[in-house]
Amino acid sequence: MKQLLDFLPLLAFLITYYLFDVYAATTVLMGATALQLVLLQLLFKRIEKANWIAMVAIAVFGSLTLYFHDDAFIKWKVTIIYSLFALVIAAYQLFSDPIPKKLLGKEMQAPNSAWRNVSIGWFCACLFAAALNYFIAFNLSLDTWISFKVFGLSGLTVVLFIITGIYLYQYMPESTDQENE
Numbered sequence: 001m002k003q004l005l006d007f008l009p010l011l012a013f014l015i016t017y018y019l020f021d022v023y024a025a026t027t028v029l030m031g032a033t034a035l036q037l038v039l040l041q042l043l044f045k046r047i048e049k050a051n052w053i054a055m056v057a058i059a060v061f062g063s064l065t066l067y068f069h070d071d072a073f074i075k076w077k078v079t080i081i082y083s084l085f086a087l088v089i090a091a092y093q094l095f096s097d098p099i100p101k102k103l104l105g106k107e108m109q110a111p112n113s114a115w116r117n118v119s120i121g122w123f124c125a126c127l128f129a130a131a132l133n134y135f136i137a138f139n140l141s142l143d144t145w146i147s148f149k150v151f152g153l154s155g156l157t158v159v160l161f162i163i164t165g166i167y168l169y170q171y172m173p174e175s176t177d178q179e180n181e
Helices: 002-019 022-044 049-068 072-095 099-104 112-139 142-171
Strands: none
Touching: 002 022, 002 142, 022 049, 022 072, 022 142, 049 072, 072 099, 072 112, 072 142, 099 112, 112 142
């Protein structure tokens, strides 16, 4: 259910873009993201930091897009968000427990080197997504960027989590016969 809520603003943006234009889609994205936060609070009693960061970025860059009637601002939002995520991942790696360990460490015991490797992988993936978004947003058509933003970045995220899962699978706790009874 939470994953569906995470995809809701993107889907609303995409549909509105194809029905109207990028400015109407930006307005809908801002509203859908606010609605997403309300639903997350009502259903799960918790809103993740990443959702707050996304909301602030969407509000700021969406408002700039609408005020200046320039889609470059909403295009920059994606690059900036992924760059910020990369910086946060790097900061946690340097000054605290790696973010992947904080998120997944309760389910499995992996050595610090494994968490470091996953953290480096996530950092590189965020930088790659930021750079790729910048290239597509400012060198290809708006239609291409919209499709990339919705499907390409979502696909990259799924691939990243699959790779992470495959890599960390070796550290998953083995079930015992007692647990299966």
